[in-house]
Amino acid sequence: MNVLFYIAGAVAVFCTIMVITNFNAVHALLYLIVSLLSVALIFFLLGAPFAAALEIIVYAGAIMVLFVFVVMMLNPESQAIRSRKQLLHPWTWFGPAVPAAILLGELIYVLTAGSSTFPVNAGVGPHALSRTLFGPYVLGVELASILLMAGLVGAYHLARPEAPRAPEGDDR
Amino acid sequence: MITVPTSHALFLAGVLFLLGLMGVIVRRNIIFILLGLEIMLNASGLAFIAAGFHWGRPDGQIMFLFILAMAAAEVSVGLALVLQLYHRIHTLDADQADKMRG
Numbered sequence: 001m002n003v004l005f006y007i008a009g010a011v012a013v014f015c016t017i018m019v020i021t022n023f024n025a026v027h028a029l030l031y032l033i034v035s036l037l038s039v040a041l042i043f044f045l046l047g048a049p050f051a052a053a054l055e056i057i058v059y060a061g062a063i064m065v066l067f068v069f070v071v072m073m074l075n076p077e078s079q080a081i082r083s084r085k086q087l088l089h090p091w092t093w094f095g096p097a098v099p100a101a102i103l104l105g106e107l108i109y110v111l112t113a114g115s116s117t118f119p120v121n122a123g124v125g126p127h128a129l130s131r132t133l134f135g136p137y138v139l140g141v142e143l144a145s146i147l148l149m150a151g152l153v154g155a156y157h158l159a160r161p162e163a164p165r166a167p168e169g170d171d172r
Numbered sequence: 173m174i175t176v177p178t179s180h181a182l183f184l185a186g187v188l189f190l191l192g193l194m195g196v197i198v199r200r201n202i203i204f205i206l207l208g209l210e211i212m213l214n215a216s217g218l219a220f221i222a223a224g225f226h227w228g229r230p231d232g233q234i235m236f237l238f239i240l241a242m243a244a245a246e247v248s249v250g251l252a253l254v255l256q257l258y259h260r261i262h263t264l265d266a267d268q269a270d271k272m273r274g
Binding site: 001002004005006009012013016017019020025028029032035036039042043045046047048050051054055058059062063066067069070071073074123124128129131132133137140144147148150151152154155156158159161 | 174175176180181184187188191192194195198199201203204206207208210211214217218221222224225228229230231232233234236237238240241242243244245246247248249251252253254255256258259264
């Protein structure tokens with residue numbers, strides 16, 4: 001079973017290297033999504049299935065979609081069309097597709113290996129996690145909710161189009 | 173059940189963290205700097221999960237949940253700042269935002 005961990009780790013490192021050496025932002029985002037998926041598989045192997053699910057939902061889902069939104073908003077139209085044409089070229093999707101196929105192979109192996117190799121209640125499941133999260137750590141949950149609220153208000157305020165500057169020139 | 177030594181998982185977390193740090197230092201595109209920050213946060217979360225795996229306790233996963241909430245708040249504010257910066261200086265190059273001569 002340990003070889004699954006090392007394969008997923010190699011995929012994560014390879015995809016992260018491709019992220020920081022890529023010049024196209026959308027391609028880098030695709031590689032980063034594959035890297036996050038392999039890290040989620042590592043979480044599952046380390047006995048943290050709930051954290052693995054959250055990694056996929058929040059990191060590879062929500063946060064990467066935010067990045068894609070901003071990249072698409074900031075791309076000039078010509079570059080957007082060019083990257084759309086590039087996407088049809090085989091070599092563009094070949095790079096992220098191979099690590100993703102390796103991860104798919106590992107996933108199929110984990111699913112078909114049965115519950116004797118990967119017991120369902122191995123590690124720390126959602127039940128024990130939530131008992132602890134809403135027990136001793138409930139103050140942290142409240143603080144995290146306040147932080148998310150502050151992030152929401154701050155992002156709304158910062159992303160507004162700039163108001164016309166006041167004539168007395170007060171520097172906000 | 174998997175029997176990987178905890179040190180290997182921590183080593184992987186360290187490698188990912190260093191790669192993210194290299195991305196932050198080397199790249200000048202501000203989107204890639206934010207991506208490097210995400211990689212570093214994710215690597216620290218992996219270190220917490222590995223520690224929780226080592227002790228068999230849920231505390232590591234709880235710290236990962238807090239890191240997740242912090243990363244979500246950070247990336248929303250950061251991307252709003254990127255939009256605002258792009259509207260002001262019309263480029264994503266971090267070196268162009270040098271009005272403070274830093």
